[in-house]
Amino acid sequence: MVDFDGRAENRKTALSRRELLRGGVFAAGSAVAASAGTTGCGRVDGDSLDATVIYPPALVAGDRVRVVAPARPGDSRLVRGTEILESFGLVVEFGAHVYDSYGYLAGTDGERLDDLNAAFRDPGVRCVFGARGGYGTQRIVDGLDVEAVRRDPKIFIGFSDLTCLHGMLWRAARLVSFYGPLATWTDARTGPDSIESLRKALMTTDPIILTRDPAEPSAAVNIAGNASGIATGPLIGGNLTIVETGIGTGDFPSLDGAIFLFEDTGEAPYSYDRMLTQLRRSGALDKIAGVAIGQFDLANGAAGEWTAAQAVSDRLQDLGVPVLGGLRIGHGKGQLTVPLGARATLDTAAGTLTVEPGVS
Secondary structure: OOOOHHHHHHHHHHHHHHHHHHHHHHHHHHHHHHHHOEEOOOOOOOOOOOOEEEOOOOOOOEEEEEEEEOOOOOOHHHHHHHHHHHHHHOOEEEOOOOOEEEEOOOOOOOHHHHHHHHHHHHEEEEEHHHHEOOOOHHHHHOOOOOOHHHHOOOOOEEEEEHHHHHHHHHHHHHHOOOOEEEEEEEOOOOHHHHHHHHHHHOOOOOOOOEOOOOOOOOOHHOOOOOOOEEEEEEEEEEEEHHHHOOOOOOOOOOOOOOOOEEEEEOOOOHHHHHHHHHHHHHOOOOOOOOOEEEEOOOOOOOOOOOOEEEEEHHHHHHHOOOEEOOOOOOOOOOOOEEEEEOEEEEEEEEEEEEEEEOOO
16 A cells, blocks of 8 residues: 555546546547447447547556456455555556356456446546457457547556457557566565556556567577668557457558567467468558567477577568567566557667556
8 A cells, every 4th residue: 555645636637637537538539439330349440540549547646446347357466566556556446257257257248348348438537458368359359439438548467368458459449559478466566666667657657668678589589680670650569369260350460661569478380370371361561660579488399490589580570660670568577558549669679668657
């Protein structure tokens, strides 16, 4: 817990700023809604990068955070996740079905969707935090209440299986969201650096700068002629498996002009090849500005065959765009938080990915 001395005054200042922001955000959201061409269940026709981008208000001490489980149920690790959020001065609450069990899911599709939409509809909730990944979000994402998202944009954070929610929030509302740790927190994987990265991303308007970590397996991705290259565009993507399986659905975002971010866990090198090949065959990578590669967690290949980095290098070699690996984004140790949809600059010579703040 934290000392809340002075919270009331900080809260008052933040609320007055937020009221002004929310008025502008509502107008922008209405404009997006009018131009997007909604076709039921949150799906949209068209995916223009020229649409107004909406940045949710930064969190301040006293804000309510709702933990929801759109995939697998929460477990005892939520205790630590709650402690961390409370150390930021935030008030943590849980969706009704976070701990429910329905097969391998946190309740039925209807129950999980109800929890998700209730969080986005509640004006007192300022952040929707994913409890756990695994599998299940794709079963409910088409039922997301995108009108509620547009009326009152708020922070959404999660990763892995929740990638499809990031895609839907971007396509349907042009809402910047956050690819970062889930509330089922493990200090052995996400230690002090991860905690500070999360706090900074959600509660400050500082730019986010990630530097290539040579110890990360994806740092070995080697593209000929890639020693010096700079690319700029919105940071779009997430878990490669979920991005690839989303092709042809309402949550698959256009990557035209974007910095394509991907990471994955437990996938063999040939799986990275297969998924990137599918994205290429679909035309999704034809007009990307650059590629930012997160963590290759547990990517074990057969002896004598390509590593994941070698397979990825081969599939990206001829795209002719800057590619930067070795970023601590994803399932590996030291996971950092980045805003998806925010403008990013990738610099291969400096080994950096710089992302503009994802909150207003």
